[in-house]
Amino acid sequence: MSELRIRAATPEDLDDVLAFWKVAAEGTSISDDREGVERLVGRDPEALILAERGGELVGTVIAGFDGWRCHLYRLAVHPEHRRQGVASALLAAAEERFARLGGRRADAMVLRRNETAHHAWAAAGYAPQEQWRRWVKPLSG
DSSP states (O other), rough: OEEEEEEEOOOOHHEEEEEHHHHSSOOOTTOOHHHHHHHHHHHOTTTTEEEEEETTTEEEEEEOOSSOOEEEEEEEEOGGGSSSSSHHHHHHHHHHHHHHHHHEEEOOOTTTTOOHHHHHHHHHOOOOOTTOOOOOOOOOO
């Protein structure tokens, strides 16, 4: 098996990332379009982290830092590459990024129904924080 390569996404990767999420990510997001991901990478070029093996995209994570909090989104690993250390490598890269930026704690958006993800996040040292609830409001139509 070839070595895993971890790197920041570039604008040239975005179509591949969007196609990848349709296969590997659980659920969809209002921001899962070219414009949304372009805006992310344009604002914070190191936030979208990719894992590649043999030149193939096998995993992603968004490691967003707003200057106050560290947020993890879109941890996704291709089904054929799960349980091979891809998620662990992506989370290590995200956590290293947060530490460099002065972050103190990371939180992750994890769908309640995604039991497979719950096990992966727990194995990485994350735990649900039941006293908080996410409140959302779509800002467009």
